Amino acid sequence: MQPLNLRKALQLYDLLGNYIPITPCQDGIEFVGIIVNNIVEANKHEIFVDVLALMTNVQEEEILRLKPEETIPLFMECLAENKILQLVDFCNKVGYHA
Numbered sequence: 001m002q003p004l005n006l007r008k009a010l011q012l013y014d015l016l017g018n019y020i021p022i023t024p025c026q027d028g029i030e031f032v033g034i035i036v037n038n039i040v041e042a043n044k045h046e047i048f049v050d051v052l053a054l055m056t057n058v059q060e061e062e063i064l065r066l067k068p069e070e071t072i073p074l075f076m077e078c079l080a081e082n083k084i085l086q087l088v089d090f091c092n093k094v095g096y097h098a
Helices: 006-019 028-041 046-056 060-064 068-081 084-094
Strands: none
Touching: 006 028, 006 046, 006 084, 028 068, 028 084, 046 060, 046 068
């Protein structure tokens, strides 16, 4: 898996915008964990599929075949690979809002 280009990174930000913590944190694992919890609490599990499809270039049908216990770790790994903390910081600095 390779990091997303800017266009796809902004699409990622658009998908996750409602689930990104308002209060910034410096720990990437904690930050990603909060995003995951926010998605689960909102009962928007399809976001996991949409984000994984974008980040892995895998068809949604293939992602839906994954076991649930495989989905969350892959999701977290993809966000870390795409430096979600830096992406959020960049979007905030340039005034880009999801």
